[in-house]
Amino acid sequence: MKAIISYTQKIPVYRVILGILLVVLSIYGFVSTRTFNGVFTFILAFVLLRTDGSEIDLESKTYRKTISVLGIKIGKWNPLPKVDYISVFATNENITVRALSAETTNTFPVIHLNLFYDNNKKITVYETKNQEDAFDVASHIADALLIDLLDATEKGDFKWVDKNKLRDEGIVVHTD
Incomplete structure (x- = not known):
């Protein structure tokens, strides 16, 4: 990867x-x-045309919040703090569409990968709609940073993931 x-x-x-x-x-x-x-x-x-995002460099252990315009990204690289764990977090994204006097809000499920450090401060490093992709990227980050992986895809039911099973067999197995 x-x-x-x-x-x-x-x-x-x-x-x-x-x-x-x-x-x-x-x-x-x-x-x-x-x-x-x-x-x-x-x-x-x-x-x-402006959009926000983030990048994480796993080799140099740095990250940056980015502002992007037509694919050109701007942002200052900062050293990554001592990360405790990465979570795969399922949530909803709301998009509001307005036209003259009408307005509607559409909700779409998304999965965020968050790095947690210093007593629950977080950095969102990735977003996807595909759960398999989310766990694949989270496993890669967890292995590179030598941290644990938390499955927070079920509301109120957070479980630690066996990284070895995920990496070797591609299946999510929870540990106790």
């Missing part, structure tokens, strides 16, 4: 299309009209 594990929130397609359109309009604004128009539309495009 890779030494750098990346996770970036997805941007809805309509925001990408609108953001690229605004970048084109801002270039037109810089070239043909007033500078203020170009700056304003460029800032608006940046807001639409």
